[in-house]
Amino acid sequence: MEYEAVIGLEIHAELNCATKMFCDCSNRTGDDPNKNTCPICLWFPGAIPRFSEEALEKATLTALGLNCTIQERSAFDQKVYYYPDLPKGFQLSQAHLPLARNGWLDIIGEHGQPKRLRIHKIHMEEDVAKLVHETEGRTSISLVDFNRAGVPLVEIVTEPDMRSPHDAMEFIRALRTQIRYIGTSECSMESGTMRIDANISLRPKGTDQLNTKVEVKNMNSIRHLGDAITYEINRQTASLRVGEIIVLHTRLWDPEKRATVPMRGKFEGPCVPDPSVPQIAITEAWKKEMHSRLPEMPSQKADRFIKHYALTPEEAVMMSAERDLSEYFEAVVRHQISSRTVTHWIATQLLPALKERNQNITDTPVTSLRFSELLAMLERNEINANAAREVLDYLFDSDKSPADLVEHHGFRQVSDTTQLAGLVDTVLAENPSAVSDFHKGVAKAMGFLIGQAMQASKGKANPKLIREILTRKLDEDKIIDRNLH
Amino acid sequence: MQADVFTYRNPSASAQQGPLKGKSFVIQPNMSVRGWHTEAGSVALKGFIAVEDATVIERLDKAGAAMVGSTRMSELGLGLHGDTTGLALSGGETDMALMTDMMGEARITASRIKTYGFKPTSGIVSRFGLIGLVPSMECFGIIARVPKDISLAMETIASYDDRDFSMYSGEMPSFSQVTKTAEPITTIGIIKECLETLDEGETRAFRNGLDRLKVLGYALNDLCLPDFDIVGTVHHIIGSVEASSSCGKYDGVRYGHRTAAAVKNWNDMYIKTRAESFGPLIKSYLFQGAYFQFENYAAFENASRIRARLVNDLDGLFKKVDAIAFPTGRRKFQAAARTLDDIYHECSLTLLANVMGLPAVQVPGLVLDGNTDLGLQIIGSRLSDARLLSLVARVSNTAEGV
Numbered sequence: 001m002e003y004e005a006v007i008g009l010e011i012h013a014e015l016n017c018a019t020k021m022f023c024d025c026s027n028r029t030g031d032d033p034n035k036n037t038c039p040i041c042l043w044f045p046g047a048i049p050r051f052s053e054e055a056l057e058k059a060t061l062t063a064l065g066l067n068c069t070i071q072e073r074s075a076f077d078q079k080v081y082y083y084p085d086l087p088k089g090f091q092l093s094q095a096h097l098p099l100a101r102n103g104w105l106d107i108i109g110e111h112g113q114p115k116r117l118r119i120h121k122i123h124m125e126e127d128v129a130k131l132v133h134e135t136e137g138r139t140s141i142s143l144v145d146f147n148r149a150g151v152p153l154v155e156i157v158t159e160p161d162m163r164s165p166h167d168a169m170e171f172i173r174a175l176r177t178q179i180r181y182i183g184t185s186e187c188s189m190e191s192g193t194m195r196i197d198a199n200i201s202l203r204p205k206g207t208d209q210l211n212t213k214v215e216v217k218n219m220n221s222i223r224h225l226g227d228a229i230t231y232e233i234n235r236q237t238a239s240l241r242v243g244e245i246i247v248l249h250t251r252l253w254d255p256e257k258r259a260t261v262p263m264r265g266k267f268e269g270p271c272v273p274d275p276s277v278p279q280i281a282i283t284e285a286w287k288k289e290m291h292s293r294l295p296e297m298p299s300q301k302a303d304r305f306i307k308h309y310a311l312t313p314e315e316a317v318m319m320s321a322e323r324d325l326s327e328y329f330e331a332v333v334r335h336q337i338s339s340r341t342v343t344h345w346i347a348t349q350l351l352p353a354l355k356e357r358n359q360n361i362t363d364t365p366v367t368s369l370r371f372s373e374l375l376a377m378l379e380r381n382e383i384n385a386n387a388a389r390e391v392l393d394y395l396f397d398s399d400k401s402p403a404d405l406v407e408h409h410g411f412r413q414v415s416d417t418t419q420l421a422g423l424v425d426t427v428l429a430e431n432p433s434a435v436s437d438f439h440k441g442v443a444k445a446m447g448f449l450i451g452q453a454m455q456a457s458k459g460k461a462n463p464k465l466i467r468e469i470l471t472r473k474l475d476e477d478k479i480i481d482r483n484l485h
Numbered sequence: 486m487q488a489d490v491f492t493y494r495n496p497s498a499s500a501q502q503g504p505l506k507g508k509s510f511v512i513q514p515n516m517s518v519r520g521w522h523t524e525a526g527s528v529a530l531k532g533f534i535a536v537e538d539a540t541v542i543e544r545l546d547k548a549g550a551a552m553v554g555s556t557r558m559s560e561l562g563l564g565l566h567g568d569t570t571g572l573a574l575s576g577g578e579t580d581m582a583l584m585t586d587m588m589g590e591a592r593i594t595a596s597r598i599k600t601y602g603f604k605p606t607s608g609i610v611s612r613f614g615l616i617g618l619v620p621s622m623e624c625f626g627i628i629a630r631v632p633k634d635i636s637l638a639m640e641t642i643a644s645y646d647d648r649d650f651s652m653y654s655g656e657m658p659s660f661s662q663v664t665k666t667a668e669p670i671t672t673i674g675i676i677k678e679c680l681e682t683l684d685e686g687e688t689r690a691f692r693n694g695l696d697r698l699k700v701l702g703y704a705l706n707d708l709c710l711p712d713f714d715i716v717g718t719v720h721h722i723i724g725s726v727e728a729s730s731s732c733g734k735y736d737g738v739r740y741g742h743r744t745a746a747a748v749k750n751w752n753d754m755y756i757k758t759r760a761e762s763f764g765p766l767i768k769s770y771l772f773q774g775a776y777f778q779f780e781n782y783a784a785f786e787n788a789s790r791i792r793a794r795l796v797n798d799l800d801g802l803f804k805k806v807d808a809i810a811f812p813t814g815r816r817k818f819q820a821a822a823r824t825l826d827d828i829y830h831e832c833s834l835t836l837l838a839n840v841m842g843l844p845a846v847q848v849p850g851l852v853l854d855g856n857t858d859l860g861l862q863i864i865g866s867r868l869s870d871a872r873l874l875s876l877v878a879r880v881s882n883t884a885e886g887v
Contacts, residue, residue: 039536043734045525045616046517046539050650078730080778084751089733142751144738270778272785275621275727276651 003240004205005233006213007168007198008120008160011175012153013185014127014193015058020150021126022049022092022277027152029130033145041150043087051076051277055124055152058184059099060282060290062154063122065182065297066175068103070287074123076277081269084144085128093125093155095271099280105178106299107170117171118159127151154185160199160210165226165233168198172222181298181323189220196225200232202240215250216260228253232260301326309339319343324361331368337375345375349392357396366395374402386459387411415462417469420453423461424469427452428477438474446470490569490578493522494554503549505641508634510545511570511579514555515562516625517614518542525616526558526567529735529762531742539614540646541583541625548641553579560764561618561732564828565590571598574628581638582628587619588720588828589813589835591626592847596813596860599849601877603627603635606868607842608653610639611646619727620651622720622839632877635846636660639870658871664878667871672704673863674806678713682833686816686854694852694861695810701880706806712795713837717829719795720836722777722788728767729774735762770825792840799841803866808873811835813847813860835862844870846877 017027023040040047060070075097078090103119129149134141156175162168176187176194187194201213216232219225231253236246250267251260296304298320305316305326319329325346332342350371354364374395378388383406394405406412414420427449428435434452438445446467453466492514512518515525517535524530538546546552557569562585570582575598584591586604595602604626617623625642629635640660645652659666675695683691695705712719737743737758744757763771777785802809811834818831829836838845844865851861861880865873 042739044536044740045515045523045530045533045734046535046537046614048613048649048651050648080730080733082733082736082755084736084738084755087734087739088730089736090730140750270782272726272730272778272782273789275619278651 002205003202003233003237005163005229006160006201006203006210007162007164007229008213009156009158009162009168009171010197010199011156011158011172012127012195013062013156013179013187015055015062015152015154015184016186016193017052017054017058017152019052019054021052021055021124021152022150025150029148029151031147033143033147035147037146037149041087042146049092049277051280052152056099056280057290057293058152059122059124059154060287061182061294062179062184063100063103064290064294065178065184066103066105066119066122066156068100068119068122070100070282070290071098073097073279073281074099075279076124076274077271078274079125079269079271081267083128084142085131085149087129087146087149090269090272091126091128092274092277093271094123096273097279098123099154105171105174107167107174109170110164110166115167117161117167120157120159122154122156125153125155127153160201165229168229169222169226172196172225177298177321181295183295183323189222189225192220198225198229198232200229200236201246202233202236212246212248214246214248214260216253217250217263218252218254220255224253224255227258228260231258235260295323298323298326305329305339309333311339311343315340315343315347318347322361328361328368328371332372332375335369335372335376337372337379341375341379345371345388349389353392353396359396364396365399366392370395370402377402377406381415381462382406382413383411384413384459384461384463386454387413410458411460413462414457414460415465417465420457420461420465421469421473423456424453424466424473427456428470428473435474435477439477446474490556490573490576491554492524492557495521495552498551498553501546501549501551503547505545505548505550505637507549507551508581508637509551509553509579510581510583510638511553511556511573512542512583513558513562513568513570513585515558515585515616516542516555516583517616518552518555521555523555523616525562526560527735527763527767528742529561529732530616530740533741535614537614540611540648541642542614544642545638550641556582558585560767561616561728562587562590562623563618563728563767563770565594565831566766566823568594570594570628574598574600574630580630581634584626584628585615585617585623586626586839587617587623587724588832588839589845590832591628592813592835592845592860592862593832595628595847596849596858596862599858599860600628600630601632601635601849601881602813602847602860603629603639603874604838604845605639605643605870606653606658606844608651609643609657609868609870611642611649611652613646613648618731619724619839620731621727622724622836622842632874632881635877636663636871636874639874643870653868658868660871660874663871663875667875669879670703670807670863670865670869670872670876672706672806672808673698674706674708674802674809676708676710676713676802676809676811678710679811679834682714683812684816686857687812687859690816690852690854690857690859691810691812693854694812697851698810698861698880705810708802708805708809710795710798710802712791712798715791716795716837716840717833719788719791720840721773721825721829722784723792723840725770725774726777726785727774729771729778732763732767732771735759737762766823766825773825795837795841799843799866808863808865808869808876811837811862811864812852813862816854816857816859838864843867844873846873848877848880851880 025036076092077095079093080090098121100122109115130145132143198216199213201211250263252263301320302316320326517539523535571594592602748754848861852859
């Protein structure tokens with residue numbers, strides 16, 4: 001029998017709010033252990049949680065950006081379990097009345113077909129503390145860092161619409177792009193600001209039943225997510241083939257063994273309405289305000305780039321996929337540089353240069369202003385492409401303007417035709433064999449002669465003019481030749 | 486006597502300037518005062534010293550009240566066993582007491598020492614700094630010998646506090662000169678189903694009290710509240726669930742008691758710590774709560790539904806009357822109530838106000854049968870606190886109190 005995988009994801013994304021969800025402590029988890037704590041997030045007796053409006057705003061923006069419907073009424077529940085990472089014996093989460101329902105994201109399926117994947121619900125919850133288990137001699141010691149306790153999260157629960165590792169990975173890529181665009185979370189699996197649990201089950205292909213699922217955790221990159229799902233599909237397929245029954249449980253992805261290993265039976269604690277955090281009632285006016293705060297999303301932006309800047313669909317998607325990059329692109333275009341030149345130079349020169357230097361578009365010294373000055377000189381033919389590439393290199397290490405750098409390093413392009421004609425005459429005189437090759441119809445000879453001329457100009461000659469002059473002079477040669485014969 | 490009554494006696498309790506100058510208060514050791522031992526009668530909080538003042542304490546302090554000290558209390562405020570608030574008052578140690586009222590404790594304590602007790606509407610007094618057990622039903626209650634002192638105290642402590650996000654954020658009742666400003670209560674209801682739960686002696690005493698109200702000019706109306714006999718069950722289910730959650734924080738990780746026994750790992754530490762932290766009564770309450778959380782959530786949902794239905798029914802009743810009368814205490818109660826059944830019986834006439842979040846007041850000297858004074862309890866509609874206090878002043882024999 002052929003099996004088909006049914007995959008659903010639960011994604012926790014940390015919201016980049018200034019404070020924790022129920023107190024004023026800083027939302028900075030990297031600080032010294034237990035620095036960002038107070039009687040509320042340490043849950044001292046007598047403390048009362050105070051819900052942060054910023055958390056509600058950022059959760060709402062996230063949900064709107066993922067095409068969800070914000071619920072008029074939502075509420076916090078206590079998810080009860082006892083573990084040292086939970087200072088109060090329960091986690092405040094929205095189990096019964098989530099903030100938002102019914103969203104979706106579009107991806108491109110494995111065979112190039114567009115595919116819409118549905119989001120079941122999005123709810124808010126507080127993060128738990130971080131545990132470090134150590135042993136001192138033979139004594140086991142558990143250390144708790146409460147800096148993360150109470151950090152605002154959204155949990156995004158998808159419908160089981162995914163059928164392959166590809167679907168799941170593409171969904172997460174699309175989700176990450178959307179959320180980074182909205183600007184409410186960094187969504188980094190590597191640093192733990194986005195954590196994903198994958199629920200995987202199998203069924204005979206062509207049926208629509210939902211079988212017992214297995215939950216897989218601990219993937220810290222999109223690639224690991226795909227690998228873990230692939231492994232789990234193979235593992236479950238093998239189990240079913242030998243007639244084993246799939247049991248509901250949780251497994252951990254072990255990146256070293258490249259396998260999922262069983263962790264525990266799946267635990268579902270009770271969820272009881274919390275008596276201290278009031279219900280959240282959302283008004284139409286507030287919802288409208290949140291809508292107005294949503295930025296232009298990538299697909300809309302790509303459409304606009306095609307229309308306004310005459311980019312090809314591929315270029316438009318590339319320039320709009322990340323919000324920072326798209327804003328950089330538009331800032332450069334606004335300086336009257338042709339949009340195609342900007343796209344080409346960002347894609348082929350700037351991005352690789354940034355990658356090489358481990359910089360990103362927001363913190364690089366090559367600001368959109370300096371980059372546009374450079375491209376403007378290129379477009380005005382003041383420098384040639386070679387020089388522009390070299391100036392770009394200098395821009396990373398110098399705070400001089402591109403014009404100063406061009407002047408300082410003598411990159412200004414030579415376009416004086418008399419000067420260039422002299423140069424070409426010298427090259428022709430020095431390379432008689434190349435000239436005769438050219439006349440014999442050896443195509444490479446032209447390129448060689450241009451190269452020699454550029455070299456003689458120390459790269460400063462306008463290559464277009466060099467080619468024109470060379471062509472003209474060689475043609476003249478031909479005429480002279482013919483006349484002689 | 487002092488040592489038996491107080492867990493902490495404030496060495497610097499002195500009158501300061503302010504509207505409460507010259508008024509003294511005792512509190513319970515589950516109310517946070519920075520630097521005071523705040524053990525809430527439980528091993529779970531052994532050695533715990535509060536790090537911040539409760540909002541109520543801060544406000545009383547600012548108003549010039551003298552804070553005498555902390556009484557003894559039952560473990561985490563469940564039941565009245567071992568509580569010395571009444572003793573502090575009858576022993577003349579204080580003018581007023583703050584007492585946690587989660588099912589009627591302040592009113593019942595007041596009725597037993599024949600004085601005045603008050604439970605405000607939920608959400609008008611900040612719970613910040615109250616080490617509670619059942620957040621949706623408990624509040625600071627006030628016991629006083631002089632009715633107008635209650636208004637004075639309420640004027641000081643009742644108003645919005647942004648540290649208690651669960652508070653009511655609308656307009657608060659005004660407690661200034663309640664007898665002049667509050668709309669008078671004229672009609673008082675009696676719930677038929679409540680009368681059915683009273684024994685002969687209780688009925689006699691309550692009838693006497695009602696007669697006095699009639700003489701004082703109040704119109705009495707008979708009312709029906711079919712769910713009255715299960716209000717205790719509703720409280721018990723919701724209360725035990727909330728208590729179970731509230732006590733989740735006592736794990737020995739951050740404060741309070743931690744087991745001294747050798748432990749294998751954190752889980753073992755948890756289990757041993759929690760086993761040592763609670764007495765048998767609280768333990769059985771927490772077990773019941775955990776049972777409803779883990780094994781019988783449907784019962785909790787039913788209790789919540791009945792609670793919602795009661796809110797509707799009472800809204801209906803308050804369209805017919807201004808307030809509803811009950812006796813406060815029961816004639817038969819165990820002085821040392823040691824089981825949950827005992828506790829729920831002794832609070833069976835007061836816990837309705839806690840389940841509903843309604844204001845209620847206890848008045849002495851009216852519900853009498855011979856020497857027995859069960860106390861008259863009047864429950865008002867939401868936010869009718871000032872009207873209730875104005876009624877107390879009218880029906881009391883003396884403006885100076887008892």
